[in-house]
Amino acid sequence: MKVEPSSRDLLEIARAALLTEIAPALPEAQRYGALMAANALAIAGRELAAPDGAAAETARLAALLPGWAPPGDGPEILRQGTARLAARIREGAFDEGPAREALLAHLRETVRARLAVSNPRALARDEGTAR
């Protein structure tokens, strides 16, 4: 059995302590560092909570890359597919037509998942709820 509270809970409470108790007591010059640390804890917490989208992303890559049959869906395979897609984009394989539209849909989806961890506020802008 792991000891409770869990890593997610610890990250959350550490962040709350930084923001509400520690940062306000710091001199101006150090406060920015505390806010950065709080941001880092928030990102780590969101990453732990994020659904594992690797299988779905690998499936999308396979659909975009004819001739590439992923032998599973582990991180290394996702890495290979992503590298292959990047190379094909550079070669101009997605410049126009349905390939372009399919690529853009995939990139939107991937960027949304990355933003959900790195900066959900920017995600809100995408949906027109902020500005």
Add this chain to the structure above:
Amino acid sequence: MNARTGAAGLDPRTRAEAFLSGACGASRVAIERWERLSGGAIQENIAVDAVVEGGAFAGRQAWVLRTNAPSAVATSHSRADEFAILRAAHAAGVRVPEPLFLCRDGGGPDFFVMRRVPGVAAGHRLSKDDSLVPDRAALARELGANLARLHRVRPPVAALAFLGDAPADHARATIAAYRGDLDRLSAVRGEAWPALEWGLAWCARHALAPRAPCLLHRDYRTGNYLVNEGRLAAVLDWEFAGWGDAREDLGWMLARCWRFARPDREAGGVGSARDFLAGYLEAGGEAVSPEDTRYWQAMAHLRWAVIALQQAERHRSGSQRSLELALTAHIVPELEQEILDLTAGPS
């Protein structure tokens, strides 16, 4: 210290006093304040208050001394080169801290001395606080006009020979450079960045007819200039300056990623694009179309994304462990989103 010649062996402050009294034609220079302003990994800025006796600078002087940090690694421009760039910009009428003296006495790292300019640079404050910028249209126009004066400097300039030859097609040259940067990052990280590749492919496909090269700042944005009493006081951080297409600097200033608290204000979060570009045109800058602006905004986000990945890699590789560098990696998805927004339209 033993018998070395010149100023060798002196502590930095005494060395500066000796150098400055010669440079000022003074009988004596006494430094009363010597305070580090910012400790970058590469450069160090020291606030210097000095009392000068005799010569053209007699009296109290407020200066900044810029030198290499003790742990300096190879940099884009040496202090001597940066001094030459500042002089060229100053001579062109660009608002900069006036460069005064360059010290290459061999008694330590090279340094130069410039006048200290008061003002606020912080992007969050300038974008948020109207009391710092009561007339936003005026500041945006000044930023535009100032950039137009810089862009009047055209190659070749003998004193700037170290900048090398101007690229015939700046956009294509930088796209090739960014692709090389991504390849090097991929090789060490085993990752790839399809959204950035898409943006680069789009920029390669939509490349505009190149314009005659001029002197660029290449980091002309909020955060890198001082505002004093609501007006543009001085442009800082010239370490990336080089020859290129003027529209790169315009796109950098207008890019969404540099608007801080006010993404609705296109010109660096401090003013409107209309005022900024009007100031640019009035001071002799060449007109830009909405297509030009969009193209170079996309290029700006690509450039910042590549730099952000390089900064994060300095942390990840262990060469410079830093919370700030680590967090820079998490800016990249937002840049990717903006690149998609700028390039996904019908074409």
